Amino acid sequence: MGSALDPRSLASARRSNRQLMLLLPMFLPAHALTLDLLLRESVGRGLRFLLLSNDAFRSLLKNVYISAMTQLQVAVPDSEGRVMLWEQYQVRPDLPTHLTRVGCWISRAQALKSGPSSLSLVPETGTDADEGLKDTSLAVSGPLGFLKDLPQDLHERSEGLRLLLGAGVLLGPREELASRRGDLDGTTLRCMADDFQPLTIPDYGPAGDYRVTGSFVDIMAILERSLNFTCSWSRPEDRAWGALQPDGTWNGMIGDLIADKGDVIVAISRTLPREEVVDFTLPLLLDRHILVLRRPGTANSGISWSSYTQEFSSGAWAGAAMMVLFMGSCITLITRYSRSSGGHVPFTESILLILGAACQQGTKQDIQGTAGRIVLLTALLLGTVTYIHYTSFLISALSVNRLLLPFTTLAELTRVDSHQLMVLKSTVQEDVLKLSTNPVYQKAWANIQAGGEWGSVATNDVGFAKVLEGKNVYLTTESEYSYQYGGDSRILALTKEKYIAIFVSVAVTKKSQLKELFDNRLVRMRSAGLLSKILKDWGEARPPPLPNAAPPLSLAKTGSAFLLLAAGTALSLCALGMEVLVTRCLKRSALASR
Template structure:
């Protein structure tokens, strides 16, 4: 849409220009054509509007011959800079351009005066910062973050011809709507005009979109739970693990059936074997299973030899399989991952951490039902704590020194895991499998600021070209190492008593049963006087 404004009244032009900016009457997509006979010196009140919109100024000369000069005000022009004359019009010659600058071009694609834009950012605990000499302002220092986001904005700055000045919000927050109706953090700085760009991975939300505009998404992310990995644990009943439960049941059932089979002849009408021999044969099955020698007899029947021989073969295979697996399993330690969902946070007596001023925290704070509401209610039990974004450096020690977990965007959780892996050489954190609060992450700028569409175009080019992901891998080379860390590890050290003490419990239980049997035999000695054994 093209809007033509014709007036020689400076008050009218100034008022309309003020309303256009204050009430966003002229979005970037609208083309504005201003026709006036006022001299340039009386148009200073509207030049900011002209510079921040797709506008052309037609300044008619007050002479006998009708003619007009076409001017374009460039954005972020220094004070006192004259607008750029781009053409001339007259009834005789028509329109004649005097500059290669296109009339309705994207003025923000290449900023002519190399302005210094204020970039609001919060340095997270997962990031490294360095102080360097500012090449654009000799004698001044510049603090930059060594991360993919900083590389992204610096690359865009070179492409669009501007420099950056990083500032930190006083509260250290990303930005949320406070109870008094004001915006905090980086979002608040952009909304109040204290910063041109808010640098970071901001979650796009309808509430934030009412006060800021977002660039093309840099990433798609989710909120996940990060907690410390537990120490390797030894399974008390690990000596039972070489064989599955079904195999143990099958072995005991086979032993019982075999013992009954050995006693079948005792049920025949004319017993050919004495009862004592039958019980001895049945007991031999148990001795074979326990790898003991057989009772020496001179009159073994062939059917007994065949049955016991087959049972010996099966027992040899089972015991060798059991021994081989047991050696492997005794060298395995299990690492439990108890915190995998919001329900785990609720059920376990764990301290829950969130990042203040983030959309993820807001999703839990505004929940009216479900698990998110239950997690937020942990605040009443002093189990929920919010941490400002610029104090995230101490989160690692909190997670390692106490029973705690943090809910944050997975991209930052991965960075923390990668940073600690690079420093310690091992994975010390566990990331939950469950994901929450899916979101589009991008940079933010002032509402209806035409700089944002130009930034969005550059961001789209860089992200679709894979440069952002490349920078992530460069600055965090171990970004994915701990995502699939094993939950079982092999130990090559000597076995300790804690590794096999479950077997001693079984031994102690056998002693107790033997003692109980001894007591029973002593009590019923008279009844056992005619023992058939």
């Protein structure tokens, strides 16, 4: 037995990817001690064990900790010439021991003596056939008579039996090991979760107890019922998800899991650095990141001074002003040098005359001659064209809310450099932008660093609040945006490009038996369509988007026009006051001269 347990031979067999089974005796306390030492050493992990023993194996294995995912069976002969197969495991050393009979071996003579009168014999050609008995190895279909003599707990394993005519019938478990481990003895698992809506939605009860709901919590509830455990919820003190620090340690929930402050992290994205220190279940959701920003024209403070000027660009306004000045100069020149003119019109009066004509207003000035009339007609056409373009865009800008976006992609954002980019700290997106060799991601990370403490925000609520404040852009997942702010018309998602795809799953401590137990149940849930239904139901539970109707005009948009009109009225009153003052001064001067 010494050579069989040689660590070098075991390591060599493991490197060759062969399924290695150790056949060990279990009759003496020394045998139990050897097994215990082997199970505690790393060399014994991943091996299969078959122990040959008698009825004393229960007492011999009493102090041996056999974890739930250890593939160990005990073969014990009984008084009727059969060999019973037993499995023993514990969830934790301080929890009860589970002992289950999982199979039975019956000799060839017993099987043929009590078997069916006629066997349907099919040559065995599969890879599982015993090489030495390939000619006499036959598969059995139909009922076997000896089953009535077996213990009741083995009757359900009667399907798919194999009869080896040179040996006997082996009645063993057909399901995988994780499927046979369905009881965690009601143990309490320390589950950690943070804000990742709608996967995990944190809240606090009236007594200050931490509570979590969401799609992944519903999945965990099914696992609780299936595996007989309960969850106690907590969140990390530093509110971080888990990032590798310069000193080689981990912060956030990953750090707490490594430090044995928790057993499970519910809803966390997988990365290669994280997979080196913790284990992940199979992926449950594929998510991507998008850019969100405040919708243009939805400023929540003050009056919008651009509501009545954004219709034309600065160049267009300058062009219109140049046309008015040019036409006013033409009127002044024409009325000064034309013989058919009714009198000279000063330049200032000419400007007012052109503006009046552009606004389709008549004038008392006697403009005679072809040249003058052409200029007035041109001014009228200028006013008409300008009015048509201005009003059409004004209606669209005030009612339809046409979007004038400064950028639509991350690359354009880095070129424009007009907004501050933000990410959630200690997350996958922060690590990807920090370590990526992609030039766009490198510029994006420089933008984040330039923002100081607001480049990496602590929570999603802070990120979305900063978006509503002004020129800030938040890189977040599609699921979080859709569930939390998909119905908020103030926030706009840029979906032209999507970034940083992530797989979200459940994390457990490294080499934890929970991984295989969870994966086994999650595969069943996925096959039954239960996972997709839960995720879909929570996705549809988000608030409905606002109707796509034109909103009524607000004071924020019309206030600037009202203030300008009031200023014009006030200017006319000032002009009236000045006129009255000048008139009185002239009268006093006239009286004084007399």
